[in-house]
Amino acid sequence: MGKQTGFLEYERVDGPVVSEAERIKNFDEFHGLQNINKQQIQAARCMNCGTPFCQAGTIIAGMAVGCPLNNLVPELNDLVYQGCFEQAYRRLEMTNSFPEFTSRVCPALCEHACTCSLDGEAVSTKENEKTVIEYAFEHNLVKEVKPEYRTGKKVAVIGSGPSGLACAQLLNSRGHVVTVYERNDRVGGLLRYGIPNMKLDKKIIDRRIKLMEDVGIKFIVNANVSTKNEKKEVACAHVVSDKVKNIDAKEILNEYDAVVLACGASNPRDINVTGRDAKGIYFAVDFLSKVTKSLEDSNYEKFPFELAKDKNVIVIGGGDTGNDCVGTSIRLGAKSVTQLEMMPCPPTERLESNPWPEWPKVLKTDYGQEEAIYKFGNDPRVYQTTVKEFIKDKKGNLKSVITVNVAFKKDKKTGCMVMKEVSGSEKEIKAELVLIAAGFLGSEEYVTKACGVETNERTNVKTAEGSFETSKKGVYVVGDMHSGQSLVVRAIAEGRKAAKQIDYDLMGYTNL
Template sequence: MGKPTGFMEYNREKTKEQLPLERIKNWKEYASRLTDEALQIQGARCMDCGTPFCHMGIEIRGTAAGCPINNVIPEWNDLVYRGKWQEALERLLLTNNFPEFTGRVCPAPCEGSCTLAITDPAVAIKSIERTIIDKGFENGWIQPRVPTFRTGKRIAVIGSGPAGLAAADQLNQSGHSITIYERADRAGGLLMYGIPNMKLEKEVVERRIQLLMEEGIEFVLNTEIGKDITAEQLKAENDAVILCTGATKQRALHMDGSESEGVHLAMDYLTSTTKSLLDSNFVDGQFLNTEGKDVIVIGGGDTGADCVASAIRQNCNSVAQFGKHPQLPMNRADNNLWPTDPHIYKLDYAYAEADVKYGKDPREYCIQTKKIVADDGGRVKELHTIQMNKIINEEGYTYFEEVAGTEKIWPAQFVFVAIGFEGVEHALPEQFGIKVTNNKIAASANNYATNIEGVFAAGDARKGQSLIVWAIKEGRGVAESVHAYLAEHAIAQ
């Protein structure tokens, strides 16, 4: 695939990014495309691997290895190299319903499993993928695919995130009639409100939603099952129901002062910011404004990084992000071997912005918050922390111990808690009488069926918090199972 000697002739070229000091002045996507010619050269770097691992899509010891939706990456890399963009699009859409999302916000485990990545920078798979789909829209190659027949079967999908959208897309193309129910005022789930605009502009999400509507999918917004429509009514009106509600129950912080004014869950901050941006370009004031404030983000993951980037754009006075683990190594650790995704130090977009604006990477490692202190009015004013040592004993058990003398007080008027998600919210599965195990909807890994006849579950609600690309895989998988379920029942009748 690609040019046989391309990986020896050409270097990896990074996606173009607006300079940090410029991009923090706006909420537009900070990354843009390379030229077609540059991407053809990047496609040329794809090696003629005997066994390409980039599209194997498995997890090894909990770490992703390859593309979960099994994108046939070498094939469309080769087509791009040869300038056959429309054919590359057709090949890409065979496995991926929404390349415009994954090409922007997927962490690209495919690149970590690229054979070239054993010794050199990986093929720029993500950049190529994004450009293929964007050119598809720009050139009119993406047109509504309206099914030529309808089966007469109705399916309700609850949740309009990537899993729900993928399931709906697949089933709609099979001729079933699909209605997606979303409790928010806009469709898209985490694509709309969980990912900030500078990573994924909402026009990109809205463009896809509009296309799905033109293809016959109905969206019902501002509607919560159990309040606006009962579970029984939904089951009675449909031949199958799919729950794709995500793992939206955020993990709260429980310590002295955590109820102080100014302490917020990260997703509440990100959601209010995006909604106000879309509703009024912040004129309505319906968002948490960190301008001129000292901000602490507790939690070292991507959601915390998005909080950092959002606070910077609001012109906060300072920002720090607390993580409990040590700084990642510059190169793969011995237990993080290829082809798993490399856990190495990276200066991602938010950290590069903070580094330029404030003169340092905002991340603090191996740090524990001991308490939050409020002023006389109940407003947070400071955090008390201590450094920790990560210890791995002879049995391989990991624990942390405090380092005496490292206590520190941090000024803060806003604290955003980004320590992950507990799992699915229980109210909805309880409405259906569905079992929940370990805060995940108990649904079969083989056919996504729950303990209630005709009710299925997929995505983070079933699997637990994961990547967008895994959600798409789940959506495609549950669609296949529901289609088979309906066919079996049609024969039985």
């Protein structure tokens, strides 16, 4: 696989990246592709190691190791090295429904489990994948499967994020009639409204949706599946569309042979402290959604500067979504950006307690932080810190935030690490805009109640181990709504596995 001595002969070279000074002027993607011949050299670095954890898709020490889709990475790299790009695409599409998404937004679990990373730089598998899929689109190789015969079975997919799309794709290819319901005004779920355009250009989503529509998958937008009399303002708290209509879940359940819940873990974790009702505090997903909708509605000719321009912004949360808020706020002209993280700063190198091929728990400076360093001269992250109080002015507008340092200490009774405030560490920071990116608590209750499915203690939809069928026969669940907040690549994997089970249940056998 690859050139046997390639990992010794060639250094890793990544594709071109637009400078911070230029990319903060717009919302365009800023990771480019390098010359295809140069990418072949990068693929030659795959060393035929014999221990391809890159494709393992397993859990070690509670952490994901390798590709959850089980992409056959060494085979793909070898085909890229050989210049066999059509064959590389055929290999890739066997396991990955949407390489154009994963090659842009996946954190590359494959690379972090690469044997080359033991004593050097990992193989650039993510860029190899992007090169392959863009080559395939450019040469008209990407085609959705149009079934020759229909089975007569009807399936409804509620939610058009990565898990719902992957499930719909395979079920349609099998011959079932598939309808996808999306409560927002455009298809894509968090791919569209949760991930900024500079990471995933929305034209990339539209390109795939057009192919899916061409083979018979029907998409219905502005459709909120709930109870018949559900109040729109309660049921659709995180929806940007003003044209959304409620559809009675009972009608859906009666009309279709199978119903797939793919609504995501869309219940955000709140920060319930004094002053939470101040004007200027938003959940991160709501903020990012508003920005994307404004951009798309204006064909990217109008930026919603009114959301952040000349404001002191505080982002609560140190994950990917928090980083997206940092980058977005900078593009909208924020006066300053501070990112609060409760956990301690990670080490710069792996600890002995975190060996390869586990996910490396090391310090990562992402694009948003890079841009903040360029713009303001310092890393925006403040560790072991949380919000103690929001301060309002006389009109109820947010004017500052009281922060406090925290420390983690072992509880003598339980032995668990618990967070404690550090006395006397309070600080007041100016802030006119706060974005809460503290993660998600699970599925939204109005959806699970309307569909009559049971949830577990984490409010994820309950299923038997290894199954995707809920407590209600004929109703299935996939993605974050099933497993909790996770990665796009894992959502796609769940959608594909669920499609196989649904097909078997509908037909008595499956060839997916």
